[in-house]
Amino acid sequence: MKYRCAGYILMFYAILGLFVCLSMIVDNQTLSATTLFSGVICYIVLPIYGIVGVKKKDLTALLVMALLFLFISVRFTGEAAWLPVISPIAISFPITDFPEGEGYLLDVFALLMTGWFCWLLIDVLKHRNRQL
Template identity: 35%
Template sequence: MVVPVYCSLCIYKRRLNGAIVAALFFDLHSVHFIGGNSWFYFPAPLSLRVAFGDFSDGQGYLFDYVAALILMIAGHLVWELLALNRQVIKAGEL
């Protein structure tokens, strides 16, 4: 709950660190390992997970499309904020 609120506040204030934290947060949620001693450290409230890999021996991976979509959106925000920061630096040099 704290990480999404922090990221939203930082992105609202156009700070780059919030978008980077959001991208890392959703990157960790996009692929999950199943089997052995695996456990979900944070069950996502909204997910669309698709299994891939060989589950015949009880192990495999789940790919979460919702987390991957939000990761792409956060990556785009990082890209836009970097471009905005470059424009501000260029305007300050004039």
């Protein structure tokens, strides 16, 4: 059940990530190719890889997902940011001042997902050790 829930959350995250990336293109925001590329990789491609990995209980995919959510748990906002400011699912709080709209955000949702994928990773490792 915990793997199925993680898969559904990742599916929802990837669908919302697709809409976030499409809205950035449609709204014709001034964004660099790096920002769009990193958004597509972090918000669409890696969650889809995670869906497949969670279904197969793949150790590498679970590790990649834990590292992804750990990586996006603290985001810089502003013109120099290379991740899109809008995350598909976010519960973010500022951890620095926001003069002129620039600063750092702490994403609690991403931290919770990091913990969840670490828990799934430990569960897979326990089952592998039992089989040996």
